[in-house]
Amino acid sequence: MGQVFALVDCNSFFCSCERLYRPDLHKRPIIVLSNNDGCAISLTKEAKALGLKMGAPYFRMKQLCEQHQVAVFSSNFSLYTDLSRRVMETIYELTPEIEIYSVDEAWSNLTGIASVDKHGRMLKETIELNTGIPVSVGIAPTKTLAKIANHIAKKSDRAGGVVSLMEKKYQDIALERVPVGNIWGIGRRNSLKLRLIGIKTAKDLRDYPNEKEIQKKFTKVGIMIKHELQGICCFPFNDKEAKKKKEILSSRTFGTPVYRKKDLQESVANYVSYASEKLRKQQSLCSIVEVFARTNPHKEEVQQYYAFNYHKALTATSDTRKLIKSAFCALEKLFKSGIEYKKAGVRLSNLTDREEVQLNIFEQMDSTKDDALMTVIDKINTIEGSRLIKSAACGVNNEAWAMLRSFKSPRYTTSWLELPTVK
DNA sequence: TCTGGGGTCCTAGGACCC
DNA sequence: TCTGGGGTCCTAGGACCC
Known part of the structure; x- marks a missing residue:
């Protein structure tokens, strides 16, 4: 019995979230920065039709946006995360198994369901009715084919937002039209390499006779993608609980460049605070703290610098204060004065489960007192929001480097002060 | 003036052990 | 002072994803 995967993907997700509370923006072009x-980072189809592109810098699009009255938003992730949860909960109620793939995408396991097309349509309609977020659904025997089906569902007006590639004859027609670079898992570099050996479309790759060559040039991932296109499942459904992260990263570009070590330290202390909150949330400990900092690579006239360094702790911890100290050790090693820093970040790695921690004979594990302190701080910050309690190392106003967000919408769903009003 | 942030997986090569 | 091969673990870097 073959597998059936449905990929549910929200259309222009961040833009759709903004539009949800702004009915006046119906059919108007929207972008989220x-x-x-x-x-x-998100554009509606109306915005794409104007020639605006994903990933393009705003200062280059500004004029076009003003000219066509494009609605422009700064990113509002607390809103998007909350609406994502609602979409996922709806899918969860309607399908036997769900695997959340990203903030705006989920796999649903339709294996064994009699009429998968009908089920896909029902999924789409119910999600839109319950959450107001438009979605597309692609159905196929493998994840890679379901991705392609979803892509067609988004593009084609005739499809009505749901496309099934369960049948071989439809796969043939579809794969012929998909350039290799659009296949899930094949990026810019490998698509160039594939073209060099004459593979231009997904169908070319599927039917390419020399598997050894594919293995050699594109590793075993290349082989798996080829098989998936043939309908052989290589990326199975993963219905387990969301896995714990193996590393946790936090980084930001500064609103204005930073020169002083003190400002860099302050920003790094904040990143460590975010990251260690996540660390504690998934019940992990960390023993390697890496810090990196760099100049603006687009600004050619300044002296370029990129550096990273790490500090390895003897004993794994999740105590923000200890982790900040480690981060400062690493920062000390990489800091160079006279540099115009534009971005810095922190990576927590070598994560272990709290329960399985190895005691080092030279050092104490976090005491129950430290643990209790962190728990209380996390609790207060969850309730009060905006990190009411933080380490003094994080600084107070962060003026020197804080982010710019000129077009932010209210936190309609996650802040009592910013609820939408009905007139 | 102004170009995001957070992840995963794979491989090659070095270190080290027996 | 000379000699070999196999296995494992770790790390850095590349490529990709949303």
């Missing part, structure tokens, strides 16, 4: 209002 990355942190610091740097570049576009």
